[in-house]
Amino acid sequence: MDLVALLAIQVLYAIASLALISVGLAIIFGMMRVINLAHGEFLMLGGYAAIVATSHGISIWLSMLVVAPIVVGIIGVIVERTIIRFLYGRMIDTMLATWGLSLFLVGLTTAIFGNTTVGISAPLGSFQIGDYRTSAYTLFVIAVAAAVLGTIFAVMRWTRLGLIARGTMQNANMAAALGVNPPRVYAVTFGAGAALSGLAGAVLAPVSGVFPTIGVAYVAKSFITVIGGGAAVLSGTISASALFGTINQIATFVTTPVFGEVALLAAAIVLIRLLPQGITGRFFRRGL
Amino acid sequence: MSGRSLNLLGLLLVGVVGLAFMFLTPRLAELDTVLDLTVYIIMAVLALSLGLIWGYGGILCFGQSAFFGLGAYTYAITMFNIGESTLPFLLAIVLPGAFAALLGYFMFYGRISDVYLGVITLTVTLILFNSMNSTAGPEFHVGAARLGGFNGIPGIPPLNLPFHKSAVIDLEGMFYLATGALLLTYFGLRLLLASQFGRIIVGIRENERRAELLGYDPRAYKLATFTIGGALAGFAGCLFANWGNFVSPTIFGLAQSAQIIIWVIVGGRGTLIGPVVGCIGIQWLSAALGANQPSGGADWWSKIFANAPLILGVILIAFVLLVPKGLVPTAADIASFFLRRRQRQREQCGFEPQQAE
Numbered sequence: 001m002d003l004v005a006l007l008a009i010q011v012l013y014a015i016a017s018l019a020l021i022s023v024g025l026a027i028i029f030g031m032m033r034v035i036n037l038a039h040g041e042f043l044m045l046g047g048y049a050a051i052v053a054t055s056h057g058i059s060i061w062l063s064m065l066v067v068a069p070i071v072v073g074i075i076g077v078i079v080e081r082t083i084i085r086f087l088y089g090r091m092i093d094t095m096l097a098t099w100g101l102s103l104f105l106v107g108l109t110t111a112i113f114g115n116t117t118v119g120i121s122a123p124l125g126s127f128q129i130g131d132y133r134t135s136a137y138t139l140f141v142i143a144v145a146a147a148v149l150g151t152i153f154a155v156m157r158w159t160r161l162g163l164i165a166r167g168t169m170q171n172a173n174m175a176a177a178l179g180v181n182p183p184r185v186y187a188v189t190f191g192a193g194a195a196l197s198g199l200a201g202a203v204l205a206p207v208s209g210v211f212p213t214i215g216v217a218y219v220a221k222s223f224i225t226v227i228g229g230g231a232a233v234l235s236g237t238i239s240a241s242a243l244f245g246t247i248n249q250i251a252t253f254v255t256t257p258v259f260g261e262v263a264l265l266a267a268a269i270v271l272i273r274l275l276p277q278g279i280t281g282r283f284f285r286r287g288l
Numbered sequence: 289m290s291g292r293s294l295n296l297l298g299l300l301l302v303g304v305v306g307l308a309f310m311f312l313t314p315r316l317a318e319l320d321t322v323l324d325l326t327v328y329i330i331m332a333v334l335a336l337s338l339g340l341i342w343g344y345g346g347i348l349c350f351g352q353s354a355f356f357g358l359g360a361y362t363y364a365i366t367m368f369n370i371g372e373s374t375l376p377f378l379l380a381i382v383l384p385g386a387f388a389a390l391l392g393y394f395m396f397y398g399r400i401s402d403v404y405l406g407v408i409t410l411t412v413t414l415i416l417f418n419s420m421n422s423t424a425g426p427e428f429h430v431g432a433a434r435l436g437g438f439n440g441i442p443g444i445p446p447l448n449l450p451f452h453k454s455a456v457i458d459l460e461g462m463f464y465l466a467t468g469a470l471l472l473t474y475f476g477l478r479l480l481l482a483s484q485f486g487r488i489i490v491g492i493r494e495n496e497r498r499a500e501l502l503g504y505d506p507r508a509y510k511l512a513t514f515t516i517g518g519a520l521a522g523f524a525g526c527l528f529a530n531w532g533n534f535v536s537p538t539i540f541g542l543a544q545s546a547q548i549i550i551w552v553i554v555g556g557r558g559t560l561i562g563p564v565v566g567c568i569g570i571q572w573l574s575a576a577l578g579a580n581q582p583s584g585g586a587d588w589w590s591k592i593f594a595n596a597p598l599i600l601g602v603i604l605i606a607f608v609l610l611v612p613k614g615l616v617p618t619a620a621d622i623a624s625f626f627l628r629r630r631q632r633q634r635e636q637c638g639f640e641p642q643q644a645e
């Protein structure tokens with residue numbers, strides 16, 4: 001029974017971390033049709049931002065939840081203004097340019113921070129489930145993921161900002177005719193996606209540590225989640241994270257973490273063969 | 289000159305220059321230069337494999353290094369088990385080709401878009417990287433070959449002449465083999481692209497729907513192109529494992545995959561000479577930047593210029609934004625612009641325009 005509870009928490013954690021690392025990418029891809037291959041590096045920068053802020057005496061909660069998203073969000077806006085905006089409508093070129101950006105950022109952080117792992121210890125300690133102990137930080141990550149997804153839903157559904165964003169993504173010309181400035185919407189959306197990636201990277205930094213090439217560990221999983229989810233940002237991310245997180249965690253539990261990742265990929269390839277439009281291409285079509 | 293004879297002249301030029309390079313270099317250059325050149329040339333074969341599937345097939349594969357690495361690992365593993373290189377050599381081509389066919393089946397028959405295709409191929413590469421990295425323990429072995437995890441597999445036995453186990457190919461022989469392989473690949477691909485198959489895959493790249501309405505199945509043609517590209521990359525991987533007698537999981541890494549893309553985009557898509565030029569140029573540049581540090585090894589120099597990801601990233605962004613066609617097609621555009629202008633001027637001056645033959 002305790003084992004079941006533990007496994008349930010583990011599965012929930014796998015789902016939450018997948019959703020967390022994917023949601024920034026999902027927003028940028030789902031709303032702007034831009035594939036951001038530097039996504040993993042945005043997560044990595046979030047981790048560094050949190051660690052640098054913490055080492056300068058800012059409280060760990062403040063650096064993770066406030067400093068990291070703001071720093072990476074600003075970087076995101078700069079990237080959108082200097083690179084991405086010249087490439088709208090040229091999806092392949094955007095991918096290539098953001099891949100170049102990804103390499104550039106890896107090189108830059110290696111030059112600044114060195115090729116070593118830095119970490120912050122996870123706060124909150126651990127708690128007991130029957131005979132097992134598990135980190136309380138796990139629950140915090142789950143809570144953050146839930147809060148982020150809830151906030152996105154609320155903003156998109158009930159605020160004027162969300163309305164403008166959705167309208168621009170559906171038909172930019174019509175939105176422009178109604179007095180919206182699409183370039184600014186794109187810049188803000190890209191910045192918001194980057195900020196969420198920064199938040200995710202910072203929240204996961206105590207779990208994994210941070211090093212310049214950590215983006216590689218994230219990028220494959222988050223892409224698979226976004227593609228598996230399909231066009232709808234929120235319901236796609238949630239459904240794909242739930243599916244892949246469960247598969248990953250159960251395979252990890254039965255065998256090894258590496259095999260868990262292989263199972264995740266295999267599941268994703270089969271899913272894309274069956275549902276080329278992603279999960280939301282067929283189910284939850286009316287979702288956000 | 290008409291386009292056709294220009295084409296033949298180009299082919300002849302490549303053949304003569306290639307053969308001269310192949311036979312003169314070992315006589316004129318030091319052995320270590322020859323050794324460096326060998327790896328450039330092996331990588332050029334890899335660049336051609338992506339040049340085919342991306343430049344002509346229109347399939348953006350971000351994971352060409354998956355097939356390259358698979359070829360290298362296949363060769364290494366079977367070589368330790370068999371000890372005679374004929375079968376390992378063939379397997380290093382067939383296995384990556386078969387893997388490409390399987391992956392391609394899921395992607396092309398699933399009719400996923402170009403962008404998803406890029407992401408999936410990238411993901412496959414990363415998964416191979418992660419799984420190979422975690423095979424460090426002695427329990428991970430295939431027959432007599434230990435996989436070695438992140439340490440890689442050292443001491444891979446070199447190729448020998450087919451069925452002659454003792455006739456091992458030496459370093460100079462390796463140079464001849466690599467250069468010969470590159471020339472063979474180049475001319476083989478030219479032949480392939482001049483055939484009906486080549487015309488059809490270019491037609492599909494230009495307009496998939498139209499090709500389909502004309503009765504060609506784009507899925508099958510793309511699958512075939514992808515498989516050929518995978519096998520070719522595996523072949524390059526086999527040569528690479530031979531060159532260094534060593535293979536490690538970094539061969540699957542993101543930096544490796546990115547490099548292949550950069551070679552092709554710098555050299556130019558839709559040409560075959562472009563990827564070769566891009567590949568050799570970029571490799572030479574990274575080697576030069578890494579080696580030519582100012583005396584005393586100023587720290588900022590090594591941090592910025594000997595920093596391969598940083599430089600490659602800047603090159604990639606710059607080419608996508610500023611020279612999206614790549615060097616060779618851009619040079620051809622500029623050349624034809626001046627040629628046409630000269631011809632116009634001649635006509636205006638009252639010279640009789642030369643009769644096209």
